[in-house]
Amino acid sequence: MAVTDEAIEKIKSMIVSGALRPGDRLPKECELAADLGLSRNSLREAVRALSLVRILDVRQGDGTYVTSLDPRLLLEALAFVMDFHRDDTVPEFLAVRRILEPAATAMAAGRIEAGELDELERRLDALGPRPSVAELVACDLEFHRGIVAAAGNSVLSSLLDGLSGPATRARVWRGLTQQDAVSRTLAEHRAIVAALRDRDPEAARAWATAHVASVEQRLRSAL
Structure with missing residues (x-):
């Protein structure tokens, strides 16, 4: 040593x-x-x-x-290192996110406040029909951060933030070349919010799984 x-x-x-x-x-x-x-x-x-x-x-x-x-402090290094990954490994990060994020979304179903859900919907409405990549990245980041934070687990929140920070999300959006990628993603986001409003953890888990898997599949096809 x-x-x-x-x-x-x-x-x-x-x-x-x-x-x-x-x-x-x-x-x-x-x-x-x-x-x-x-x-x-x-x-x-x-x-x-x-x-x-x-x-x-x-x-x-x-x-x-x-x-x-504090977990958030310790896992800052993870987020920094993740920014150096190659574009061809982005689907692997999404695969890990597909395991963790549905669990966090299900946890959030019983904890998220109505005002927080209103804010998520307000952000989606504010995007408009033709958002830029920068606007999509900011909205996507805050949308998922808000839900995961509501789950009340700081370790899980920090891990997911590190796995899919701004740099990773920008690479994902640049890779999604299909014309309907934006509309489909926003529709999936709204379905997640609806499940959370219904306080239905299993529906929230299912929609979150479908959403991340959909992005992953579209990105693999584009690559």
Whole structure:
């Protein structure tokens, strides 16, 4: 194991074991290096690496702290990495989304507020008949984010946000060349909203599955 990897594992063990908790300040560099049997250089590199993935927060002139370890914060790195995937792997991301998003939509059926549903419909109405790709991406992103957020599971919400952020959705819309792609997608969105208004989790799950599968199928055909 590389020296820096060893340092990362030792700091990770301290956090996992509870020796360091969310919000705790790390001991001074010289003390922590001595306690862990590490060189100060390797400890510094480990801290830098862990700060990049939002495990640690380095505050200039104040010290280094364990972050809140909130799922949204930790999974930001996933969203960043996902933006580097190739266009030909987009269907694979959609396949994973097809597994997770229907479950989140079914969960939302019993929790989403009427006002939130009104807002989803307002966004769909505001698109008009000939939206641009940028407008479609923004609407699609907020539509699905709103539903998944209503499911009340921050880990699931963050995973789905990372799997299908703005960059991925833009690639999907650029790939959907069929003339009826926009109208069909909006019709599927409205069917999902109707199922949510009916507080019918199984119908919501079915429509969400059909929607993502439809996009996936059309995209595979276009590719």
